[in-house]
Amino acid sequence: MTKDVIALTPGMPDPMALLAGLHAGGPDLGVTTSADDAVIHLCTPTGRRLVSVEAPVVVHTPGEAERLLGSQVAVPEVPFWWTEARASTAVPEAEDLAGSFCGRLTLLLGGTSWPPGAATLRVVDTPDDGGITAAPAPEGALPAVDVLTDATAVVLVDRPVVALTAWLSDVLRAAVASGRALHVVTPPHARLSLPLRTALTGPPNRWVVQDPDDGYYDGLSGAVLRWRDGAFAPALDRDGRPAVAKAFRPPGSTAERQLTVSFRTHHAPEPDLVLGLGLEAAWRHLTGAEPAGWGTAEPINLPWSPRQLTALARGRAPDPSQLLAVGRPDRPALATLRVQRTRTGLAQEVTLALGLAAGSPAPLDAIEPLAEALVARHGLRTLLVTLHPARADLTAPAHLEHPPAPVSFTLGAADVRAVGIAHARRPPLPHRPTALGPAAGPALHYRFGDGTDASAWADVDRLTRHLAAART
Incomplete structure (x- = not known):
């Protein structure tokens, strides 16, 4: 397995600290870079890569280190710097080399390292390559894989x-x-x-x-x-x-649950459009607070800012952007946000998952008000809500989990018009939908249950067929 060692330091790894870390294998090791100099590689004299060091990331989001590394590491207060050293699996000494690199960073900058006990300060002897010279990676090659x-x-x-x-x-x-x-x-x-x-x-x-x-x-x-x-x-x-x-096989039942809210919005291409506001509205309705942070990868490191998020997506356009958001440690929540241009504007696809500890009620009463807010202010096209027994920390274990059960589905006003409001109001379901928004052009909110009955997917299937028949 890849042996990663991570330095968590209150101070930024400056050039002098990085240089001290890069001498973990003595003066005979070489240094190369890749990914536009964002990754530094410690190499043998013949060019064989031993340790790859990612560009340090400053983390402003509370709880990210504990979420990803566990609680056994004494994490510095935010903001702190996260520096990963990834050791090659092909050379046994590479793991000690990564530990010595991180140990030198924490000695000079303070902080701690993960895993506990991996950091050292000794100079690591690396094996002789026997004169074999590593071929340089071709342009556009994959990042280091095993x-x-x-x-x-x-x-x-x-x-x-x-x-x-x-x-x-x-x-x-x-x-x-x-x-x-x-x-x-x-x-x-x-x-x-x-x-x-x-x-x-x-x-x-x-x-x-x-x-x-x-x-x-x-x-x-x-x-x-x-x-x-x-x-x-x-x-x-x-x-x-x-x-x-x-x-x-599943190890047994769990009282923890996950509520998943998936929705799609669409906006006209306005120059002052700010992205992420629909996601923020969902977060506030379901948790009472806005997201704690956002980013493009984990750890999710930046303080929540829809305007900064918008600036990044604009800079990447016309390519789509895949972004992440995270909640505060006391209320586990994670979301993915995909932003993509369409022929008529800009689409945002959101999947927001909420972790519910044993005994914690699911905020089902907030779903319809959330749907109404998304219809009124954020150009909602569709909204699906499900609930299922799963880990409240929102991680996926390597065993079978219970399938989700549907709670509700909301069809936006534009799609209701496309289907025909009379047809959309009369689905083959036990309950009629609730109209949201203007009476002349409403969205429709369909309820399936409280998320405890997986057989309610049959109602979802009947609704889907009913709506599709009108489009046909």
Whole structure:
């Protein structure tokens, strides 16, 4: 598994501190850079990469280090600097080298490192390459991965929570651009953060769990996997169906839950349009506060600012932007926001997940007022709300979880007009929808239940068919 060591320092890693860290292997090691100098590589004299150091990130968001690394690390007060050193799995000494790099940073700048006890100050002796010279990486090559084939980029990671870091996001983007799948291999105790789980949902990308009994299995579907033709692929049973790993069985029931709110808004291309306000409205309705931070990768490091978010998306246009937001530690909440141009304006797609501890009520009474606010001020097109038993910390374990149950669906005014209001008002459901917004052109809010009955998906299917029939 990839051995990562992270330095958490109250002071910014300045050039002198970085230079001291880069001498962790003595003066004979070389230094190269990649990603427009954002990543520094410690190399053997022949060019073999041993440790890759990501550009330091300043974290302003309370609770991010605890969310991703656990509570066993004494984290500096925000803002603090997060510096990752990623050791090569091909050289055993590389892990000690990464630990010595981070140990020198924390000695000079204060703070602490993760995992506990990994940081040292000793000079690490590295092996002789026997005169073999590493070939330089070609232009546009994938960021450092553990296994690369024509079909797949494989990365091995051992962390309590495997997150969508800037490095892993770059690997995913480069893998897609090269026509490869990304397979993230972890031990069975690892969990995925919600953004990474979303990114790996569905083939060809996979979360591959290394289990002592089943070998390898898919952490999201449970399919037993075998390495074949340069990729992990499902192993078939005697009937030709994918075999399911025993380790994927659920360990038991949980009283914790997750409420998921997914909605899409659309706006005309106005020059003073500010993005993220619909997401902020949802956060306020459901938690009573705005998001704590936003960013493009984890850790989510910037204080919440719709105007800064808008400026970044404008700078990336016409390409779409995929952004993240996080709540405060006492109210677990995570969201993804995708901003994309359309022929007629700008679409924002939001998925917001709320973690509910055992005994905490779900804020179902806030759903209809939220839908009304999104209709009135944020150009709502669709809104789907679901609830299901799952970890309140919003991480995904490598075993089967209970499926979500639908709570409600809201169809925006423009789509109601497209369907026909008379038809949309009379679905084959037990309850008639509630009209939201102007009486002359309302949106419609359909209720399915309290999120405890998964069979309510049959009502969702009937509604979908009913609305689609009118469009046809």
